[in-house]
Amino acid sequence: MIKKTDENISLPMVVDVPYEFAAGRYLTHALTELRDEGKLLAVKCPQCQRIQLPPRIVCAECHVVNEEWVEMPMEGALKAFTINYLPMTDPTTGKVKEPPCILGDMRFDGTNIGLDFPVNIEPDMNKLWVGMRCRVVMKPDGQRTGDLSDIMYLEPLPGQTKPGTKT
Ligand SMILES: [Zn+2]
Incomplete structure (x- = not known):
């Protein structure tokens, strides 16, 4: 007979699945x-x-x-964003991103295409807003490898002020 319990035991496991596709x-x-x-x-x-x-x-x-x-175009506007306060594994590198980090959904100018990527700005709600203008920042020439990690992050364009903020 199995003893009734509320305890759940977790077993550590490492799964390594190298994968490539054409x-x-x-x-x-x-x-x-x-x-x-x-x-x-x-x-x-x-x-x-x-x-x-x-x-x-x-x-x-x-x-x-x-x-x-x-x-x-390498610029657009943030359609949405989230501030992540938990460690997150970057799917393109497998490395852990330390919190807090901001993930943004930027719509490329003149399109309905979005790019979900980290935003390189401090996680301050006074400096973030939907509609904020951003640009795509790539790795420099000679350092790109031909995958999504070539895109480093989204970066707010300079000279912007959050609407409704007194200057
Ligand atoms: Zn079509």
């Missing part, structure tokens, strides 16, 4: 441009004009071949 022709082109030129490339659907980032060969809505490449 990026394919479109994503390889975009990652090569990211690494070599520091550009973020997307594709534009010839039918619905929707921009897709990461780029895909076929529009997910129209099922037509995307052949037009567009360079994403």
Whole structure:
């Protein structure tokens, strides 16, 4: 007979699962441009004009071949953000990011495409707001490797003041 208890025992376990996948022709082109030129490339659907980032060969809505490449603007506005007070594992590096850190959802100018990335600013609600202008900061030339870690963070554009703040 099993003794009734509220105790739950956890067993430590380390799971190491190395994994790689073929990026394919479109994503390889975009990652090569990211690494070599520091550009973020997307594709534009010839039918619905929707921009897709990461780029895909076929529009997910129209099922037509995307052949037009567009360079994403490196600036946009924060649509949302969160301040994270818990240690978080960076999925692109496996390294732990020490809290607090800010994760922001920036919409690229002129698009409906968002980029969710850390925002390099102190976690002060007086210095953060939805609509804050930001830019994408890449690793310098020669240090990029052709993956998402080439994007270091989002950075607020200088000279902004939170709306409603007295200067
Ligand atoms: Zn489409």
